[in-house]
Amino acid sequence: MDKTGTLDEALQRLHRSGPERLGRLTNHAPMAVEALVARGKSRSVHRWLDLYARKLEEFPSKVDPVTKENWASALGDQRRAADWIEFFGRELRQSQWRAVLAQWWPRLLPGLYGGSTHPVIRVGHCVRMLLDGGETEPRLAELAHGLGYWAARYRPLGDLVPLSGSDDAAAALDLVEPLTAREGSFATRLDQVTALPEWAPVLADPAQARHRLGELVRAATHRYATHGHGEETMLVHAATAPNAVLRVLPALPAALWVPSVRAAWTASAAVTAMYAPDTPVAYAPPGDVAPEEIFELALAHGDEHVIKLTDTALDIGDEPALAAALRAIELSEPLR
Template structure:
């Protein structure tokens, strides 16, 4: 069940959260705007402020500005985390001066090659912001949230290069199965990403927007299903193998169709790279059963658990909508520590 929050609670929560920065401890993402959007989207607006109260200890103050980002200097500021406030201010001005879809269409191809920065959290945050804007919620706080997401993405912009094309597979599930795990699975996201040297070719022949949309939908479904059997490899980080491509999928309707094919390519690389970086040695079961619980019951369990990644995977599982996806969300509940 997806709803549009008409109570004003989501806007109130976003206003609270925009006083905080996009990260804490210099590397950990602020997940609160994404989680509260998911709660509101699935009829749990009444839980939003209580959830934010519990998460508040994980927030840091909004960072200090360094120098305004302009048309003349933006390339030099790309990928500079200390410029996060500058970038957020830039996109705040951009979204105040022109329609948000125009801003997104202009910057999406500029930012897409650097989707891998911030452990893919920036593009996920943008995907949540776009969903609520597409639902008709073009309020000030929601436009500001898009500015925060795009600004965070620009500040954490990180491209990947030198990844060899390995033999691929026909379907998304088989292609993810063919992803080789990195030899050394330790360290943080940037260290592990640097060890990804080859990924299977998948969907390289896609040439039309319609096929790109279909393939991206297939990828989100396959990555979500895979969490049920492989999520124990790293319960938090493997969530992103599904939620990052789903953020791209959610954004496609707001983008020019000419951008859909390159968006698929970037989303595949992100999902496959996360799979390589955190894959367990063995799955727990090759063909796990689904669940008889309803989508509403599964999301209610995720809400009660409270962990931000659990909420976001449940949100994606409800988009996929089948029993195996819902079972994956319940697996995340089982594997993850609840929000205290």
């Protein structure tokens, strides 16, 4: 829980900016800021934001209001980000945030793959701060921004051919076949994902679903240490997207947990297919490093994806996860 007010100050500062820049690159600052505060680094937030500021663009212009009558036709229209954010702002002023989330989660879940999965990750960070730190106006506004970004970038997958898989998350990820042509944007590659291995196909109980999702997050995070060289930035999302879903589950009705796990698996496996290298490499961390030291290293490095993967690795807390965080620090370009 942030008692300094730094998180709310940072969110107010960031809500003057749009969810993207250059029409395709995500604004990661709200997610990274929440992670910094959650890990006890409130004093570093504004200094980090000063470095990141060059990656921010002004808030986009409105196009046409989204309403309860026309929302379906506005899904996936990236030009309507401001309209969607305004819509969710109204919804959250009129209803309790958990009710809004429960209503819209199943509507948005099929389009989890848009925006390179960043919208659901942003929502996951937001829900964590609402659950851990209480409701404030800036935090509810952040939920409106996250849900609005997701609705504007809504991007479903077509029907996937189910391939022989495994009930073990790590083994199922190992069975994902890399795309033959691994070039182009996230959206271009996503169009080529037509078949994925099955994993945990008989999930029915919500408690079991939550446990299995934790297994997937752990497996995907561990895997980054040996496979992150395939694409050091994009492969982060194979772990952070399902972890975002895991963070949201406690705020959702239990009936939504099983379909959420299905979507999280598809996202993690699709990212793996799109960016994983043909072969892994052995990786051993350079000596014993305590978890708090690793987050200090991630903060000093500054890259937003490194911060978010390290945040996920600390959720897991075991040695292979911490090794993945150190590997991300080694592979990624620092924020300067």
